[in-house]
Amino acid sequence: xxxxxxxxxxxxxxxxxxxxxxxxxxxxxxxxxxxxxxxxxxxxxxxxxxxxxxxxxxxxxxxxxxxxxxxxxxxxxxxxxxxxxxxxxxxxxxxxxxxxxxxxxxxxxxxxx
Amino acid sequence: xxxxxxxxxxxxxxxxxxxxxxxxxxxxxxxxxxxxxxxxxxxxxxxxxxxxxxxxxxxxxxxxxxxxxxxxxxxxxxxxxxxxxxxxxxxxxxxxxxxxxxxxxxxxxxxxxxxx
Numbered sequence: 001x002x003x004x005x006x007x008x009x010x011x012x013x014x015x016x017x018x019x020x021x022x023x024x025x026x027x028x029x030x031x032x033x034x035x036x037x038x039x040x041x042x043x044x045x046x047x048x049x050x051x052x053x054x055x056x057x058x059x060x061x062x063x064x065x066x067x068x069x070x071x072x073x074x075x076x077x078x079x080x081x082x083x084x085x086x087x088x089x090x091x092x093x094x095x096x097x098x099x100x101x102x103x104x105x106x107x108x109x110x111x112x113x
Numbered sequence: 114x115x116x117x118x119x120x121x122x123x124x125x126x127x128x129x130x131x132x133x134x135x136x137x138x139x140x141x142x143x144x145x146x147x148x149x150x151x152x153x154x155x156x157x158x159x160x161x162x163x164x165x166x167x168x169x170x171x172x173x174x175x176x177x178x179x180x181x182x183x184x185x186x187x188x189x190x191x192x193x194x195x196x197x198x199x200x201x202x203x204x205x206x207x208x209x210x211x212x213x214x215x216x217x218x219x220x221x222x223x224x225x226x227x228x229x
Contacts, residue, residue: 104155
């Protein structure tokens, strides 16, 4: 158990819909990272927040957005969903804004039908 | 973007055998991490190597960082079924992002199966 929690575990929704994925980092960690993992693309970095502020962006689509709240939990919002958005979405956390070592949550499996 | 290539992509061996998997790049990395991911779970950090030539051991797992810090290897001695999983290498993607943040880039992974 990494100490990072993610909800829900599974999510099935239709194309065009909007969903919100939630992540609580390990106690004491200020950085939260979001990743997408698909069979063909592997694990891709989406976005990082540190203590409530966006710090780095990766291959995140404009239809996707995230935020980190004062209690440090984070939410990833996915809208206008397409079939290709079906993937595992992982949240990770670390102590510092620049941290080589990240601790991953169990992931949310999103299926878009 | 710095790329990490892992080989082999798939490896299936018998319990008790030894194996080595590789993580290569044409770019220099300030550090490399190795993670193991089991089906339905998130990646779990195994080790971080920082210095060129560094060797780290974790029970039957030996990790080595290349002298030029462009490659790394993971050697498993006397593999056991519990070693089955997806092994991922990862490293910071330079240059640094806004305000000093660093993105982590992952290799595609080696999917290892140890048969009893």
